[in-house]
Amino acid sequence: MRATWRWVRSDLRTHRGEALFAVLATAGVIASLLLSAALLGYAADPWQRVFNQSRGGHVWLHGRGGPDGFDPAALAPLASLDEVAAVSGPFRTAAATLETGGTRADVVLRATGPRPPETARPLLTEGRWLTTGDRPDQIVLERALARTLWAGPGETVTVTLAGRDGPATRTLYVTGVAETAEPRYRAGRGGGVGWILPGTLDRLAPATTGQSVGLRLKDPDDTGYAVQRAVTLLGAERVDRVTTWQQAKADAGGDDRLLGQIFAAFGLASLLAAAVAVAGAVRARIRGQAGDIAVLKAVGFTPGQVIRGFLLQHLGFAVAGAALATAATLTCGRWIPGSVGEAVALWPGMPGHRTAVVGVPAAAVLLIAAATALAAWRAGRVPPVPAARSAHPAARPLSALGRRALGLRLSPVLVLGWRSAFTAPGRARALGATARLALPIALMTVALVAWSTLGQFRADPARVGRAAALTVRTEQPPEAPAASPSDPESVLEAVPGVAAAVPGAEFLALVPGQTGTITLRGLGTPDAPYPHTIAEGRAPEGPDEAVAGQGLLDLLGVRVGEWVRMTVEGRPQILHLVGRSIEPDHGGRVVSTTLDTLRDGVPGLRPAFHALVLRPGADPRRVAAAVAAAGRERVEVRGTADPAGAPDAPRGVLAALVAVLALIALVELLTLIGTGVRDRVRDLLALRAIGLTPRQIGAAGVTAAALTALAAGVLGTAAGAALGHRLVDAEAAATGLGAGVARLPGAAVLGGLVLAVTATGALAALAPAVRTARRRLVDSAGEAL
Numbered sequence: 001m002r003a004t005w006r007w008v009r010s011d012l013r014t015h016r017g018e019a020l021f022a023v024l025a026t027a028g029v030i031a032s033l034l035l036s037a038a039l040l041g042y043a044a045d046p047w048q049r050v051f052n053q054s055r056g057g058h059v060w061l062h063g064r065g066g067p068d069g070f071d072p073a074a075l076a077p078l079a080s081l082d083e084v085a086a087v088s089g090p091f092r093t094a095a096a097t098l099e100t101g102g103t104r105a106d107v108v109l110r111a112t113g114p115r116p117p118e119t120a121r122p123l124l125t126e127g128r129w130l131t132t133g134d135r136p137d138q139i140v141l142e143r144a145l146a147r148t149l150w151a152g153p154g155e156t157v158t159v160t161l162a163g164r165d166g167p168a169t170r171t172l173y174v175t176g177v178a179e180t181a182e183p184r185y186r187a188g189r190g191g192g193v194g195w196i197l198p199g200t201l202d203r204l205a206p207a208t209t210g211q212s213v214g215l216r217l218k219d220p221d222d223t224g225y226a227v228q229r230a231v232t233l234l235g236a237e238r239v240d241r242v243t244t245w246q247q248a249k250a251d252a253g254g255d256d257r258l259l260g261q262i263f264a265a266f267g268l269a270s271l272l273a274a275a276v277a278v279a280g281a282v283r284a285r286i287r288g289q290a291g292d293i294a295v296l297k298a299v300g301f302t303p304g305q306v307i308r309g310f311l312l313q314h315l316g317f318a319v320a321g322a323a324l325a326t327a328a329t330l331t332c333g334r335w336i337p338g339s340v341g342e343a344v345a346l347w348p349g350m351p352g353h354r355t356a357v358v359g360v361p362a363a364a365v366l367l368i369a370a371a372t373a374l375a376a377w378r379a380g381r382v383p384p385v386p387a388a389r390s391a392h393p394a395a396r397p398l399s400a401l402g403r404r405a406l407g408l409r410l411s412p413v414l415v416l417g418w419r420s421a422f423t424a425p426g427r428a429r430a431l432g433a434t435a436r437l438a439l440p441i442a443l444m445t446v447a448l449v450a451w452s453t454l455g456q457f458r459a460d461p462a463r464v465g466r467a468a469a470l471t472v473r474t475e476q477p478p479e480a481p482a483a484s485p486s487d488p489e490s491v492l493e494a495v496p497g498v499a500a501a502v503p504g505a506e507f508l509a510l511v512p513g514q515t516g517t518i519t520l521r522g523l524g525t526p527d528a529p530y531p532h533t534i535a536e537g538r539a540p541e542g543p544d545e546a547v548a549g550q551g552l553l554d555l556l557g558v559r560v561g562e563w564v565r566m567t568v569e570g571r572p573q574i575l576h577l578v579g580r581s582i583e584p585d586h587g588g589r590v591v592s593t594t595l596d597t598l599r600d601g602v603p604g605l606r607p608a609f610h611a612l613v614l615r616p617g618a619d620p621r622r623v624a625a626a627v628a629a630a631g632r633e634r635v636e637v638r639g640t641a642d643p644a645g646a647p648d649a650p651r652g653v654l655a656a657l658v659a660v661l662a663l664i665a666l667v668e669l670l671t672l673i674g675t676g677v678r679d680r681v682r683d684l685l686a687l688r689a690i691g692l693t694p695r696q697i698g699a700a701g702v703t704a705a706a707l708t709a710l711a712a713g714v715l716g717t718a719a720g721a722a723l724g725h726r727l728v729d730a731e732a733a734a735t736g737l738g739a740g741v742a743r744l745p746g747a748a749v750l751g752g753l754v755l756a757v758t759a760t761g762a763l764a765a766l767a768p769a770v771r772t773a774r775r776r777l778v779d780s781a782g783e784a785l
């Protein structure tokens with residue numbers, strides 16, 4: 001063992017540059033993986049990110065105001081409870097309705113000061129917070145509520161509530177939009193919050209007010225017990241409603257399942273690509289020390305000592321690189337600009353932080369150890385006496401195709417570059433090198449597929465089940481002088497920008513056995529059908545025909561072509577499933593038929609809403625305002641929700657993941673170039689002997705690297721496009737959205753990726769090839785090895 005340690009120290013002193021590269025390469029790859037883990041948690045669990053940033057409350061207690069509300073003497077002891085870390089509030093509240101451009105939403109107005117509270121602090125995403133200066137009536141809207149109302153900073157909304165002297169209406173100026181970790185606004189369910197100044201609430205003079213108190217706990221697992229103690233302290237008769245962090249997280253979590261599963265797959269694949277890249281560098285370094293190994297065998301080292309020496313050496317490199325990467329990421333990662341630095345800063349408070357910090361480096365070190373063990377075992381089999389070069393040629397002879405190419409006066413640089421890339425090292429090694437480089441490129445292509453898929457959610461919503469951009473609900477159909485009151489479709493279709501107004505109705509239905517609830521929709525008529533996004537089968541045309549989402553098919557265990565039975569308001573409904581549609585709502589547990597089919601069971605059924613399909617290029621906001629102005633009665637116009645939530649942040653994370661994978665590909669590329677230069681250094685004398693100039697020799701090396709990169713780029717792009725399409729569709733099907741939403745990047749994007757990989761390979765090989773071509777070689781025994 002002592003001799004092994006002496007050799008390890010001597011080898012480190014002799015090959016300091018290679019050792020430093022091994023440590024830095026390992027550190028760079030593991031640091032990239034840790035940053036990826038932070039980014040995945042940042043994007044896949046946005047609720048937890050907002051909760052940590054805002055120091056959100058684990059429990060919210062809502063009660064009435066006035067003498068029937070919370071006892072002021074009981075509010076102070078809340079902070080002294082053993083389970084409570086901080087208290088937010090109490091805040092005075094009032095229920096109201098906000099309206100702008102024909103869109104209405106129920107909201108809870110919460111009175112707060114000109115400074116946001118320290119606990120459960122709303123996070124501004126646009127605009128500014130409330131001020132006591134220029135405008136007296138201001139409001140900050142919760143983000144989901146603002147998107148529903150199409151309201152942003154600088155605009156106004158109309159608030160209506162029950163005042164002491166009758167309905168009160170007032171115009172409020174929107175100063176900002178904020179995120180909160182409380183249950184978000186949902187159309188038809190309320191939950192939206194609007195923050196106003198106490199003076200604004202006094203001027204509105206609501207008939208009834210309430211109070212809300214937020215509690216941040218020391219241990220989230222004590223939520224149930226803390227709720228019991230708080231309710232007992234305040235008085236059960238004074239508490240109307242309690243919301244917990246579990247409810248808020250479950251409310252937000254359903255929208256992020258698709259992103260979370262895609263990002264989890266990316267994390268595992270990136271770990272595999274990183275391990276392959278670092279393991280390749282380890283194998284290349286051991287292969288380059290064949291001469292040193294032969295000398296060690298000649299002076300008496302046993303194969304076991306050689307294997308132990310290489311294992312100790314490269315495990316030390318891996319552990320040092322992992323420690324350096326972990327320390328650098330945790331200490332300096334927060335200073336990286338953009339979402340990467342923000343993700344690292346928030347990472348310690350995210351679930352699974354300790355597991356990722358320990359598990360990612362440990363998994364990478366174990367994979368590197370496995371690859372090193374295989375390479376070290378091969379090193380132990382190196383013979384102690386160097387074989388003659390003539391007995392063991394360094395490369396395969398020039399193939400018949402290569403000789404024919406030279407006979408056709410093709411450039412010798414191209415012929416020799418092709419030979420160096422795919423023939424000289426052996427076909428198995430060449431294929432393995434190309435496959436290793438193609439792996440991170442394939443993952444980059446998968447990321448681009450996910451990028452394109454998320455982009456179509458906003459650019460082409462009809463492909464993801466959002467053919468109707470607006471939904472109009474009214475107690476009385478909108479009327480116009482040119483149309484009959486009984487023909488609301490004509491009135492709506494006369495609005496500029498509206499292509500079709502499809503009548504519809506929606507019911508909750510019980511599945512067979514009454515073990516679950518699904519959504520039954522009646523949309524359109526045979527003469528004016530709804531443009532369903534059909535992924536399989538066809539749209540409903542005849543009586544009792546319907547299409548269903550993937551979630552419903554999975555729930556009932558049926559396929560397209562079968563009949564299904566359900567119970568709607570106590571009456572049976574039997575439908576024939578003729579197709580599968582993309583359904584982003586309710587987890588895909590939706591079955592859609594025509595309105596006429598529902599009228600067979602409910603004669604006289606009137607439409608509960610109208611789905612508006614807009615013309616290309618029409619602005620939904622302007623159309624909503626025009627629809628509101630076209631009716632004599634008050635209408636409620638809602639925009640359809642985006643099934644991807646806010647796609648900009650996930651797409652930014654995908655861009656960062658592409659950068660991480662590019663670093664892994666660069667490490668693999670540098671390893672391949674170094675191996676190629678070392679393996680073919682003995683051919684330099686032969687190349688000079690046949691008349692090649694140093695410039696041609698260097699150009700042949702650059703050509704070999706470029707051809708390898710080109711082959712890996714084509715292979716990785718093709719495999720990544722196929723894999724990405726299947727992966728996105730599989731994850732979409734698992735979330736109930738349904739397969740058929742994946743979208744491949746354009747040919748220009750994929751071609752640009754291949755060209756970028758090829759150019760990088762050529763540029764990275766330029767300097768090593770030039771240095772190798774200018775070397776003064778001596779055909780000695782050392783070079784023969």
